[in-house]
Amino acid sequence: MLAALTVLAVVMLVPFVIVVFNALKTPQEYSAEGPLAVPNGVYLEGIKDFWDRVDYGDKLLNSIIISGVVAIAGVIISVLNAYALGIGKVPGRMWLLVMVLMANMLPQESLVYPLYYLFKQVGLYDTRYSVIIVFTVIQSAFGTYLLSSVLAAFPRPLLEAARIDGASRWQVLWRIVVPISRPTIIVLLVFYFIWTWNEFLIPLVMLISNDNQTVSVALGVLQGQRLMDATMSSASALLGIIPTLVFFLIFQRTLSRGLTVGAIK
Amino acid sequence: MTHMTHVPRVKVRAHGRLAYLPYLLPGLVLFAGVIAIPFAMNVGISFTRWAGVGTPDWAGLHNYRELAKDGEFWASFRHQFGLVVAMSLIPAAIGLVLAAALSDVIARRFGPRTASVLRACIYLPQLLPIVVAGIVWSWIMAPEDGAANRLLAAVGLDSLAHDWLGDPKTAMWSVMVVMVWFQIGFPLVIFMSGMQRVDPSLYEAAELDGASWWRRFWHITVTQIRPEIFVVLLITTIYSLKSFPQIYVLTKGGPGGATNVPSYYSYQNFFEKTEVGYGASIASVLTIITIVLAIGFIRVQARSQEEAQ
Numbered sequence: 001m002l003a004a005l006t007v008l009a010v011v012m013l014v015p016f017v018i019v020v021f022n023a024l025k026t027p028q029e030y031s032a033e034g035p036l037a038v039p040n041g042v043y044l045e046g047i048k049d050f051w052d053r054v055d056y057g058d059k060l061l062n063s064i065i066i067s068g069v070v071a072i073a074g075v076i077i078s079v080l081n082a083y084a085l086g087i088g089k090v091p092g093r094m095w096l097l098v099m100v101l102m103a104n105m106l107p108q109e110s111l112v113y114p115l116y117y118l119f120k121q122v123g124l125y126d127t128r129y130s131v132i133i134v135f136t137v138i139q140s141a142f143g144t145y146l147l148s149s150v151l152a153a154f155p156r157p158l159l160e161a162a163r164i165d166g167a168s169r170w171q172v173l174w175r176i177v178v179p180i181s182r183p184t185i186i187v188l189l190v191f192y193f194i195w196t197w198n199e200f201l202i203p204l205v206m207l208i209s210n211d212n213q214t215v216s217v218a219l220g221v222l223q224g225q226r227l228m229d230a231t232m233s234s235a236s237a238l239l240g241i242i243p244t245l246v247f248f249l250i251f252q253r254t255l256s257r258g259l260t261v262g263a264i265k
Numbered sequence: 266m267t268h269m270t271h272v273p274r275v276k277v278r279a280h281g282r283l284a285y286l287p288y289l290l291p292g293l294v295l296f297a298g299v300i301a302i303p304f305a306m307n308v309g310i311s312f313t314r315w316a317g318v319g320t321p322d323w324a325g326l327h328n329y330r331e332l333a334k335d336g337e338f339w340a341s342f343r344h345q346f347g348l349v350v351a352m353s354l355i356p357a358a359i360g361l362v363l364a365a366a367l368s369d370v371i372a373r374r375f376g377p378r379t380a381s382v383l384r385a386c387i388y389l390p391q392l393l394p395i396v397v398a399g400i401v402w403s404w405i406m407a408p409e410d411g412a413a414n415r416l417l418a419a420v421g422l423d424s425l426a427h428d429w430l431g432d433p434k435t436a437m438w439s440v441m442v443v444m445v446w447f448q449i450g451f452p453l454v455i456f457m458s459g460m461q462r463v464d465p466s467l468y469e470a471a472e473l474d475g476a477s478w479w480r481r482f483w484h485i486t487v488t489q490i491r492p493e494i495f496v497v498l499l500i501t502t503i504y505s506l507k508s509f510p511q512i513y514v515l516t517k518g519g520p521g522g523a524t525n526v527p528s529y530y531s532y533q534n535f536f537e538k539t540e541v542g543y544g545a546s547i548a549s550v551l552t553i554i555t556i557v558l559a560i561g562f563i564r565v566q567a568r569s570q571e572e573a574q
Contacts, residue, residue: 001370002379005363009386012446015401016389018412035405035412036419081292088285096289098563103300105559107507109531110548113310113541114303117317137299140292169284198394200510205536216510220396223403223514233404240397248392252385255392 016241022234023047030231050235054218055210060243062207063197063214066131071192073136075185078143083173085144086151087159097148104141108201116205130206131214135199139192150184151177190254194247215240304552311545317535321542328546338547341525344437345506348526351441352448352505357497359445360452363387365482367453368460384457388450395447399514402443406430430516433523440515440524444505452497459493460486492569499562503555527551 022030023046024039050056081100085093115134119125124133154177162172178185203217213221219240222228228236248255311328315321332338372380390398405412408428417425429439463486471481487494509528512518518525518533525533527547534544 001366002375005366005371005383008363009383012387012390012449015405015446018405019401022412031410034410034415036415077292077295080288084285084288088282088288090282090285090289099296101563102556102559103296105503105555105562106300106304107528107548107551107555109507109509109528110307110545110552111300111303112532113317113535113545113548114306115299117306118303133295134299137295140295141300144292169288173288194392198396200394200396200513201507201532204513216394216396219400220510220514223396223400224517230404230407230410233400233407237397237401237404240400241393244392244394244397248389 019234019237019241022231023238025231027229027231035230046231047235047238050232050239054222054236056215056218056239058211059213059215059218062128062212063216063243066128066135066203066214067193067196069132070135070139070196071189073132074139074192075143075188077136077140078147078188079173079178079181079185081140081144082147082151083177086148087154087177089152093148097145100141100144103138104145108138112202112205115202119206125206126208126212128207128212131199131203134202134206135192135196139195143188143192146188147181147184150181154180187254190247190251194251197243197247215243307545307548310542311549313542315541316539317541324542328543331543332546332550337522337525338527338530340522341527341530344524345508345526347437347441348444348505348508349502351444352508353498353501355445356448356501357452357494359449360456360497361487361494362482363449363453364456364460365486368457369478369482369486384450384453388454390447391450393447395510396514398443398447399511402446403430403515406439431520433520436516436520436523440511443515444511447511448501451501455493455497456490459490463489492565495565496562499558499565503558503562506551506555 018035021037021039022035024042024044025033026043026046029037029040029043084090085096090096111134115130116125119130124130158176158180159172162176167175197214198216199214200216200220203214204220207213207217210218219236222236223233310321312323312325313321314324314327367380367384371383393401406429408414408431411429413429414426417423427435430436467485467489468481471485476484507528508526509532512524512526512529513532516524518529528551531544531547531551534540534547538544
């Protein structure tokens with residue numbers, strides 16, 4: 001049993017391994033020995049060429065800015081919504097929650113053209129703002145839903161004690177509710193960041209100029225043009241994989257905790 | 266203290282609930298601008314003929330009638346069905362067996378660390394941007410000297426070498442293989458966490474009765490985590506409807522429409538053919554299917570919450 005599962009785990013990892021192998025080969029080595037051979041040495045020129053050709057540093061920065069701002073803004077909106085829905089129990093909250101859940105599941109295909117048209121009208125087309133605004137809303141739908149159910153079970157006596165001590169609702173939110181909900185909030189930050197990093201359709205449509213593109217859009221467009229040779233393709237795949245591996249190593253704990261509280265896409 | 270607060274509390278409640286409304290305001294405004302209004306516009310556009318510039322011409326149900334007759338559209342649904350199999354049914358089935366094997370056999374005999382390392386390896390593809398996963402595989406499946414063909418040659422099966430994504434006969438199957446690889450980790454992780462809440466005494470009782478591993482798996486594990494199974498099937502099916510990125514990088518819907526799916530077909534109509542009204546009607550059909558699935562999801566969630574209480 002252990003043997004069978006280990007084989008499966010290795011098979012799952014094979015694509016990662018051959019990408020690394022081939023990204024480290026010279027084009028000559030690749031054509032002479034093919035994709036399966038272990039590289040003779042470490043040749044980083046291919047990766048460096050690809051990096052320079054697509055200005056990969058800029059793309060990384062764009063992805064980091066967009067995903068980072070969305071994570072923070074999305075969490076703020078989620079917390080505000082969930083405060084009103086979960087603790088405030090505003091009238092009609094069941095309907096609002098159903099709406100929020102629907103928004104989270106709606107296919108982006110049914111929003112993309114109107115968004116493209118509207119952002120052109122207001123002059124935000126082909127800016128990072130457009131993508132930031134859209135994903136702040138789309139991602140916060142999930143957090144609103146999750147946090148509302150967490151906050152609905154929030155210990156009431158704590159809130160009432162603070163109110164009696166003269167704290168305003170705003171103060172109760174930031175001094176009591178947010179600190180106590182920190183574990184859930186951190187899970188949301190990490191998930192929003194990674195989800196936004198992985199988004200493709202709307203960023204592809206909104207960010208047409210090179211300077212604004214994210215990692216996924218830049219790599220996807222290049223792949224779509226079918227202009228890359230084999231070693232360059234593997235260099236591009238490797239550069240796409242590395243940030244994910246970094247997130248995985250940094251956030252491993254949070255990710256597995258998130259999955260158990262139901263943070264599922 | 267409790268006695269003192271008891272009287273005003275009743276009054277505060279009714280008024281207090283409305284006092285929280287301002288906190289909803291930013292969320293509601295953004296929701297209207299980014300989701301509600303664009304969504305309504307898309308529905309509106311689907312009843313028009315429009316090239317994206319000028320005034321749309323009202324066309325009533327014309328686009329939907331065209332859809333019903335459009336062979337390409339129906340073909341895209343057949344391919345969508347393939348994606349549901351590859352992204353929902355197969356990963357859920359494999360994930361279920363793997364999860365049981367990992368949490369039951371491996372974790373018990375070789376320790377939880379071994380189980381979690383194996384789980385992490387299998388989950389890893391899920392973390393990749395789907396675009397990057399597509400790039401990795403279109404390179405592996407490249408026609409001439411791709412790794413897949415070289416691997417076949419290495420084991421003496423040269424005759425099977427193939428242009429996997431370029432031949433209409435194999436393109437859809439190849440996309441499906443990639444999607445299974447990409448998706449297995451998700452059900453695995455959800456099912457493993459579901460299995461943690463199964464009462465161990467159930468297994469002990471079954472073991473005393475002499476039930477085989479397979480019987481215990483089927484009658485205890487599968488029955489107990491039924492809510493998770495249902496949620497995974499629904500979420501992954503909804504997710505498979507949003508298949509634009511993988512189709513874009515792997516095949517662009519080709520060759521000759523052999524891997525086109527509704528998601529990609531709507532994009533083509535929006536931005537390549539500039540048949541915006543037609544694209545909007547495809548997106549609306551996708552939305553209706555998603556909403557039906559989502560309602561199922563909400564009802565199951567509500568029911569399992571009731572049971573928990």
